[in-house]
Amino acid sequence: MLKSISRGVKKTYVGYTNNLDLRLNKHNSNKGAKSTKGYKWILIYSKKFKTKNEAMSFEYSLKNNKTLRKKLLEKSIQ
Numbered sequence: 001m002l003k004s005i006s007r008g009v010k011k012t013y014v015g016y017t018n019n020l021d022l023r024l025n026k027h028n029s030n031k032g033a034k035s036t037k038g039y040k041w042i043l044i045y046s047k048k049f050k051t052k053n054e055a056m057s058f059e060y061s062l063k064n065n066k067t068l069r070k071k072l073l074e075k076s077i078q
Contacts, residue, residue, distance in 0.1 A: 001045040001062065001072055002027065002036070009039055012073060014063045016055040020046060044076035 002024070004011040013036050017023035020043070026032040027041050049055040062068060 001043075001069065002041040003044045003073060003076060004039045005042050006039040011039065012044075012069055013041065014059055014069070016052070016059045018052075045072045 002013040027036040
């Protein structure tokens, strides 16, 4: 999960990748997902999975679980 560090912006982003550093660099250079363009991001949560299917299932559930996203965001601030 990424958190925007752009001034005045409170956004998070959830996605999956097999190369975390490359994906974060793409997001920060406006070459990532459409919703991340124009913002600067930091990684606040990651989790490894054995299969792409497991990763995509977790991504889907995290995207739809606002309570868990909020908890992960609060935990990153402490």
